Structure formats: structure tokens, C-alpha cells
Amino acid sequence: MARLPEYLRALHNLAETGHETVSSEGLANAAGVNSAKLRKDLSQLGSYGTRGVGYDVGLLIDQIEYVLGLTQRRAVALVGVGNLGHALAGYDGFASRGFRIAALFDADQERVGEEINGLVVQHIDELPRVAAEESIAIGVIATPATAAQRVADQLVAVGVTSILNFAPCVLSVPEGVDVRKVDLAIELQILSFHEHRKASLTALPAAGGSALTALPGGLAVTESQEAIGT
Amino acid sequence: MARLPEYLRALHNLAETGHETVSSEGLANAAGVNSAKLRKDLSQLGSYGTRGVGYDVGLLIDQIEYVLGLTQRRAVALVGVGNLGHALAGYDGFASRGFRIAALFDADQERVGEEINGLVVQHIDELPRVAAEESIAIGVIATPATAAQRVADQLVAVGVTSILNFAPCVLSVPEGVDVRKVDLAIELQILSFHEHRKASLTALPAAGGSALTALPGGLAVTESQEAIGT
């Protein structure tokens, strides 16, 4: 499930604050989900909480980390060292949560050779050589949209089977390769949509405006989708 | 719907390449979704495509932009000018897609006064004054997790009703305030999960491993969730 990482983060928080066990209710609150949903998710894991007590925090962390495949520190290749790529390369949240940025690439010779956070930016053509030296399973694309598909193809060619794409475009990849997309502008647009909806509702509580304002009733949006990641 | 922004991006692409009309099939491909799904989404909009021809690209763009509330250029306040905040402040994808970064804030006096992309970083205590001068509807939080909740409270206090949260923590906000969360590490962990699953499947096609490896059948993950944002 896509919620497991959120549980994991909440569990780490709890562990740091000295909790040894958590109830499903407590963990659900910390992760921002329903307690029944959490219990069902955890039961699918085969994880055993003890009734009347709750879940063992440390044990649960181990289990979730195992299922997520975080027992091995996965090597990540980051392509595109522009504005966003720079930030990603320097983001310590990756290192602290089971990932290691193994190499930085860019197509711009201007940027090749630059050192970021102890890593030297290499030219994208070096990708096959680097991939041969250490197994890279995950690629992060932080290039402009025009370059993204080409980079994706190159990543796939050297055996990368999971891609995190920050470029605003859809990637076509062969079957078996997973792509997740994060588009910052889209996130804002979704918020803007909610803003617009809220404004319409307060301005004209029941009156039908123009044909465009109407939103024929089908567009009722899910209430309070608070704190849901991707 | 959360897919509207994706359609919009695809439509802009099509418009730039000279297309006047699109079939649902064509647009669906460009946006990476099923054509039936796209038609259903668009019909909810009340948008009229013409049968036998397709959709008018320009008209559809206008309609979607209206529904998303992009006819007005919304002012965004960005709080936290660290590694990620820097990148966000410099990201031109915001400006080009209907948003204007109106102000930058940070709690660190060290960073106050710094100029990024033509904007001067102000201290977070200035937030009420700035918010009084121009209406800010959307706030972006790019602070460490420890500061995120406090910042969120401050944003809500000055009337912000939509928050985009990059900090790895859940925010509690009053009803009527929308929060969207983007956690970069979680995205990677989800990919790692798929990697782990793929590796387990190829390594032991039918053999049951340890109790932990078992994944009692219920954990079948959605196949090919390619190119889905958020």
C-alpha cells in the first residue's frame, strides 16, 4: 500500500519520543488516517499487534521497512541538476530514510564537474559506465520536459526499473518499469480548484450562475482530503 | 477532479503544436489515461465536444482553466527558503501555469534579506502585514517538519485556506482549510516497495519464503500505475 511509508514516518517519530507501543488509534492519528483502515493495512502485512495492548513500535518499523525493501540502502541516480535537481541532491531526507544518491547527471557540459553535497555531476553519457559499476534501481528525473523522455529511455536501457519523474510530461516506458510522477504545478492547481470551489460556494450559496459556473452537480469534490500524499 | 490539471497540460502542448481539435483518444494518450475516463471527466465539466470531430482545444483550455480557478493569477506565499524552498522560489513552472509567488518567508534571520528571483526573503513575523496588503490564498510550506505546524497555524491565522506541505509531517488545520502533502522520500519509498516486490517475484516465482516474505496474497499491488500524479 501507498500508505505504508506514512505509517513508517509516524512510527519513527513515536520511537524517538520514547513510545514502545502504539494503539491503532494513536498511530492512525499520527499518520492522519482512519484507525480501521490502518488496522486493515497492518493486518495485510501479517503483522501481529497484541489485543488489549497495541503494536510494538520497533517490531512494526522493522516489518514495514522490510516490506518496503528498505533493508538494503538503494542507490538512486539523479538526472538533471537544475534548480530542482540541486535541491534534491542536497535534500537530506533521502539519506535519512533509506536511500543513497549514488550519482548526479546532466546533459549540460556547463554543469558537469560541479560538486554538490560531495558528489560530482557527470555527463549523462557516463550513465552506462556508472550503472555497470553499481546497480542502480531507481532513477530520478529532474530535467525539463523536453529531455525527460530521452532520459527515461536511457535509464531504462541501463536497467533502471523505477523512475520518479518531476518533469511535467507523461513518460512511456516498457512494461515492468514503474513510473511515479510529481508535478509541483499540478499540486498548486488542485489547490486552486478547491479555492475556486470554496469561493463559488460562499458567493452564491444556491443561486445558479452562468452555464460554466453551474458544475452540474456531478463535480462534488471529496470533502476534507486533508494530508494525503500523492 | 485531480486529473484536470494533467489534461490542461496536455492541451497546452497540443495547442502549441498547432492542433485545433483533439479526439478523446488522442487527449487521453497525451495525458496517460483511459479515453472513457477522460470523456466522463470532461462530460462532468459540462463541456461540449462535437461528435464525429472531437474537442476544440482552445475552448477546452478556457473551460478547464475556469473550473480550476486559474483565470485569476493566484498569489502564493512560500515559507521556508532552505534547500527545497530555494528551488521552489526559482521554479518557473509556477509562473507559467497561473501562479505568482508573492512573498518569501523564513524564520532564520540569516536568510532574511536574501534576494531570490527578484523577491526578498522576509521574516515570518512579517506575514500578517504582507497578507494584509494583498490577498494570499495559497501557502507553501518548505520548512523542516518541526516548524511546519507552527507555520501552518500562522498561515491559517492570516486567512490562507489552501496549503501545500513539503514537510514530512501531518498538519492539523481547521475545517475548510485544504492541505495537500508532497513528501519526496515517500515517493521513493513507494518505488522501493515496487522494486522489492518485483525482486521477490522473480527470485522465488511460486515458492513461499519466510513468513515475512509471504505477503499473504492480499498485498497485490495495482499493476502499472504509470504516470499518475499525486
Add this chain to the structure above:
DNA sequence: CGCGATTTGTGCACGTCTTCACAAGCGCCT
């Protein structure tokens, strides 16, 4: 003017996800 090719809009069925509610189990206290 009529016909065929094409494409939208949608009814229907299916599978998934979510939530409630409750039985089963565990520990603690007396």
C-alpha cells in the same frame, strides 16, 4: 439529399477501497 465513417456521451456492471460495528483475545487488578 442520403449514407457511412467517426467520435462523443452514458448506462451498466464489476472490482476496489472505505467505514462501521462487533466478536475474539489479551493483560491487569482485585
Add this chain to the structure above:
DNA sequence: AGGCGCTTGTGAAGACGTGCACAAATCGCG
């Protein structure tokens, strides 16, 4: 040792999203 309160795990019902398949509508061409 027994009972009581608390918590997990899960069955069932309902909401929701998805995709197929087809009728209705429109355009172009002869």
C-alpha cells in the same frame, strides 16, 4: 483465579472509481 476494560482483527455494507460497449449525433462525400 476470575472478571473487566481495552484493543486488535475482520465480516459486511456501502460508496466510489473504472472500463466496456453501444446509442446518438455530427461531418464529409458522392
